[in-house]
């Protein structure tokens with residue numbers, strides 16, 4: 001059975017109390033199965049809040065014993081040291097198991113390059129944080145050892161205009177061919193509870209990365225439910 005990753009990317013949304021409210025609604029509704037990052041098969045539910053919410057969200061997940069994996073939206077390309085404003089992977093690993101890297105919003109707004117993303121991948125791997133590398137097409141350069149990739153075409157992000165499941169599946173197939181058959185490819189871009197299953201049912205797609213629709217706790221629960229069968 002393939003993994004189905006359902007990853008909430010909150011971007012720069014939700015303060016601590018809003019984040020905790022979401023966890024209190026979603027947490028009890030997530031099916032209890034092997035949701036550890038290393039376990040194979042089944043649903044893997046991940047939430048990626050802002051840095052300022054991470055430690056409170058982690059506590060809430062632990063107290064509720066909810067099967068939710070905590071992720072970051074980025075990390076520093078450097079280790080500890082004089083890098084003002086950056087969050088090094090060596091510190092983040094106390095909080096998160098995964099990090100989104102190279103999201104198109106970072107490439108566009110913060111001039112992130114493939115080389116910077118490669119450095120971040122290295123930092124995350126050295127600190128046992130799973131790198132989830134976002135690519136905008138099958139041609140985006142990716143470090144050879146990445147096991148989790150999200151195909152997120154820019155035209156589909158936040159527009160309500162998703163790629164077709166068939167095209168997303170074919171790009172995912174190309175990426176697997178280029179990198180390795182074992183690579184898990186997710187789709188992201190205007191995914192919601194109405195269309196999620198049409199993506200996760202594709203043979204080459206192992207889950208979804210969700211922005212806007214993940215902010216609403218009830219909608220996120222519906223997304224998880226749509227992927228259960």
Ligand code: PGA
Nearest residue numbers: 157158189190210211212
């Ligand atoms: P969206 O964002 O679901 O709001 O389109 C996806 C993403 O940017 O990861």
